Amino acid sequence: MNAAARATTAEAPHAGASLAVALDDIAISFAVKGRPVFNAVAPTSLHVREGEFVAIVGPTGCGKSTLLNATAGLLAPAGGTVSIFGEKLVGLNARAGYLFQQDALMPWKTALDNVAIALEIGGMRRADAVAQAQDWLKRVGLARFTERYPHELSGGQRKRVALAQMLIRQPKILLMDEPFGPLDAQTRQIMGTLLLRLWAQDRKAVLFVTHDLEEAIALSDRVVIMSAGPEARIIGDFPIDLARPRDAAEIRLDPRFHELHRMIWSQLKAEVAKTYGDDMNGLEASS
Amino acid sequence: MNAAARATTAEAPHAGASLAVALDDIAISFAVKGRPVFNAVAPTSLHVREGEFVAIVGPTGCGKSTLLNATAGLLAPAGGTVSIFGEKLVGLNARAGYLFQQDALMPWKTALDNVAIALEIGGMRRADAVAQAQDWLKRVGLARFTERYPHELSGGQRKRVALAQMLIRQPKILLMDEPFGPLDAQTRQIMGTLLLRLWAQDRKAVLFVTHDLEEAIALSDRVVIMSAGPEARIIGDFPIDLARPRDAAEIRLDPRFHELHRMIWSQLKAEVAKTYGDDMNGLEASS
Amino acid sequence: EIEKPNLTLGVGGKPLLYYLPLTLAERLGYFKDEGLTVEINDFGGGSKSLQALIGGSVDAVTGAYEHTIRMQDKKQDIRAVIDLGRYPGIVVGVSKRKADTIKSVADLKGAKIGVTAPGSSTYILVQYLMMKNGMSPDDASFIGVGSGASAVAAMQKGEIDAISHLDPVISKLQDMGELTVLVDTRTTAGTEAVFGGQNPAAVLYLKESFIKANPNTVQALTNAFYKTLKWLEKATPEEVAATVPQEYWLGDKDLYIKAFNASRESYSPDGNINEASMKSALNLIATTDPKIDPAKIDLSKTFDGSFLAKAKGQ
Amino acid sequence: MKLHPAKLLFLQILVAVAALALWQIGATVPIGGDFLLPEFFFSKPGDVLSRVVELFVTGTIWKHLWITLTETVLAFIIGSVGGVVIGFWFARKPVVAAVFDPYVKMVNALPRVVLAPIFMLWLGLGIWSKVALGVTLVFFIVFFNVYQGVKEVSPVVLANARMMGMNERQLFRNVYWPSAMSWMFSSLHTAVGFALVGAVVGEYLGSAAGLGYLIHQAEGVFDVTGVFAGMFILAAFVLVIDWFVTRVEKRLLVWRPQAASEQN
Amino acid sequence: MKLHPAKLLFLQILVAVAALALWQIGATVPIGGDFLLPEFFFSKPGDVLSRVVELFVTGTIWKHLWITLTETVLAFIIGSVGGVVIGFWFARKPVVAAVFDPYVKMVNALPRVVLAPIFMLWLGLGIWSKVALGVTLVFFIVFFNVYQGVKEVSPVVLANARMMGMNERQLFRNVYWPSAMSWMFSSLHTAVGFALVGAVVGEYLGSAAGLGYLIHQAEGVFDVTGVFAGMFILAAFVLVIDWFVTRVEKRLLVWRPQAASEQN
């Protein structure tokens, strides 16, 4: 098992460059009451270089969020090590910003305060923090919703507040779990472009979970595929050799884009089919 | 305003057929503390016939969830009427099942119990309800996760439990708010096919909110477009004249599919651009 | 010269007839006449006021003479300076329902007897009576019924067969016709029948150290109480009723006057405690509490008559 | 479902009138020869009300009321601040909490009446011994709720805040405190009453002034009317304090969605 | 952060030993001429412990313990069931809640000590008057928390349940009850102690047996050792009841994610 996992280790193409994130042979298990331990992620490895944009795709429930949690230091792996910029991670990953899959805004703060607090805790004066937060909310299209509490916003609006909250701190590592899920296609592209511009500024490392393969290809340097769980592993690693800077919309017309898409898709499809092989006997998968 | 809204009333093509849902001139406002009332939805109308599958698309935050809430009877409209099967809706809409955009599972029940309870409250014996729930969880690919509590499931798994919970009751009207959002493309198609099969069985009316226009076209009889808020209205109504039964994957190869997609997309794009016209001066929209 | 003109004085249940001289001294202005400003603190019970004295939060207490004896056993030097009540004022009576079967103390065997609280003087007196009649205290069951309305309720509802209590509960029960008196230590006759003499009840006591440090203050205090006793000796019930606050009238002036008349004899006419009554008090405690060794108690340290003598001399 | 304020007031007064009427009937109309609420134990509503009026008109009440108010407010503030601080501390230091848990529970079970002499010993006869008694009641009510409230913080919101880089103090201010707030306020509503009870019981057990003193005086001489008048004033009084608490609560919890049960 | 049970026990015992040592020093070593904990008020730890042992060895305690236990458990059960039922009822009927709100708060502010005679009148001198006193304490603590707990139900979960077609009873069973559970248990931990306090105070004010009776008796003859021995037994006793509550809580709340503060 271990050997097999190694064979498909998602390794940075230029192994020499310094690594922002190195997950080595990590395994993650959950204790479920009255059941055997659930091994969500089998020993698997993933390396992300500084300034690299890696997208993670995989069937639902395979372990993508779990992997991000381990990288963030929120979840202690059952085995293996997590290293951040060459140092073994102990406790929380202070260099990373994390956009959670679930709603994670503070319900008792307005959109503006939710964003501004991210700067204030670093010691910035409130007035400055608010000014910047206002600017960021404008960038994500929420200039008119700054005084709203989270429960007064739509799902997509909340997500964008969370996006601003994470980006405003300009962390060196961005962990993003389906950040554009509840957004319409158009807004997705705008946000994607925003993200790419920021990323280009100072070589941030990005781990980007998405279910939209086109989005993954359009944005990333590498697309990594996870196998269906339990004991999910990284089973595919595709460098995306499209030229930068890219325009999130136009790139989809590139023939190379389609080639890559077909290639990755075929492997992904096989993987998802496996999931349903076990569980979906009641339903003939229609693809 | 009223006249303009009427002009684009999303009307069922065969007005004579009996209506499952009729939203007539409904307007929805929210009181926001210390601000003028926020008119989320301007007077607008939407009719859904029995057995009709209507998809709603629109820019993020335009008022799609709000519209579903009004149809479900969870939100009292500030003006206009909601009629269900010809009767004016008072209180909750007992004929509808609602798949919420947010997590809405009972955290204190396992996946199985969350689904089984939907039948038990109708008076079914527990053993029967559990057997059926087990079957439904299998259909959504969660046969091995029946004993898990919601917090022990991934985002996509929770959504599928909620899907099973709603479908198992076989309500006459299905309100679905981004039901397949956190699912991978493959699983989405499988779920889409599952949904279509059920829908075909006994002429359910479906109101389906999605950000995936392809999905909207592939599944529905009509795609309805909402304008950007505030005072959002229905500004486009496209009958989808693709043959039934459809295969969610193959239909995308149909030339008519592409034609419809292009048509709807162009109107949608203009609408989204409007949203950002106001708020996104900081960012050049890249499309 | 008065060392400490501002005094705090503790009492456990000020409106009770038991402590009538205190209220009179206050209302008649005798403290002021002596140049004292006395703040009266009312406590939940006699033992709480004693604890306050020992803890130092009050300077003087009007409480039971018995405390001075018990405190000697606890190595606390507490001394009475003037007697206020020469008889205990406790009445043992039976419910009218049981009046046929319980005719004397000897019949209390197996009865349910209500007392103000376990360990209190009402409790001890019944035990003493039972032992004098050749019974063990275990021959009856004792129920704490509290000091106020709850005692009346217990009797009225027939929860207890007999009661050992004080005024105004006793007067109220008599007034209601619920009670047949067995032993009445409010009167001379009743007390002599039990103890063969006096048995001091309410006294004014202070810490020995306080007496030593503030002799003039103590003298002034004693003077005030002595004057009160003298006033009380001659006062008519009407005058007494007119002097105390109207709320003390038990809702009915006639009842108050009846109760006062019943207790009248128990107030000390001269404030003195003689040898014999001290011994009688010690005997009462020692009989009922095996932990107290009468040989170890120096009764001369329980009462300091010097202030009273001076007060009389004035 | 939202009631018009005037209608609400009307209904509230109706309840009061009904209760008073029942009281009056119980006290004056014998049922099967017995009074349900014998006057000796319950007085009569008219008498009690006129006594209340008298107390206010003659002005005797003010001094007592003022003392009891001071004690109650101090007990309430000290007890709840203590409960909040220790509650947070325990919730954030599981080891401390685990070690002291049995002792906190033991102390909570001590009858306060018995502790009174000790407070008097330490704090004298003034207001502070009464405040202490109130504090021992208020503290535990607030403590247990704050402790639980902190543990109920949404794990996702907490994780997000920690990823932002908040230190313990910032987490407290921005996450734990606002999240535990509704727990805290719930306990404060209970605690208001108990602060007053503590103060009054303290006065009852030994004092020279205050509402508890008044009630004690009245009890000793079977002045039930006085007792009930005192209790009535007490009770009215707590409404005033609770009104302040509710105002602060409303202010601090503006961010909340309307409670589910208050919608439609 | 999770402490090993043996180490936890060790630390707990350490705390107890330290407290006893301080007590011993305070009672026997004068500081500036004064004792911090004068023996007259505090006795000495050794004396208290040997008295406790004596009480158990001679067996006198059992009868009293049994009576107090019965009263406490009854007060706890009746009070908390009442608090839960009325709490739910009020939370689900906003009009009822709004109308009765001031009265509930007023009653909560009545000093229980003053109510004792009334309970004795109605319920006699047996255990029921003590139970009633305990109930008046427990009820309010549980009531306020359950009331708030029901209002804290997640609006989305509630809306989903209602859309499923649940009627009021089903909502109660499947939504309100489980959701309010952690609120309820938090209040129960406070309430356990108060149930005991109520029972003991009741006994203290009038009874023929029970721990409160023992303590009162000891107090009457200034036997502090006896008072502290009684309180010690009380306190130990409440731990036993609380242990049962905690077990039930653990069982009913299996579904919860580990509290955030307990993770890493």
Ligand SMILES: Nc1ncnc2c1ncn2[C@@H]1O[C@H](COP(=O)(O)OP(=O)(O)OP(=O)(O)O)[C@@H](O)[C@H]1O
């Ligand atoms: N606390 C937990 N206890 C037990 N199992 C868990 C827990 N959290 C996650 N899992 C399981 O671990 C697996 C991976 O979960 P994870 O949330 O990482 O999936 P995911 O890839 O993010 O899926 P999705 O795309 O649906 O969000 C799932 O099968 C899930 O059921």
Ligand SMILES: Nc1ncnc2c1ncn2[C@@H]1O[C@H](COP(=O)(O)OP(=O)(O)OP(=O)(O)O)[C@@H](O)[C@H]1O
């Ligand atoms: N409780 C509320 N108070 C105030 N405004 C609200 C409230 N709920 C929703 N809104 C506003 O109403 C508008 C429509 O919200 P709605 O949730 O219906 O959007 P949506 O179309 O579902 O968006 P999304 O695709 O992001 O879920 C938004 O602008 C939102 O800010």
Ligand SMILES: [Mg+2]
């Ligand atoms: Mg996930």
Ligand SMILES: [Mg+2]
């Ligand atoms: Mg929405």
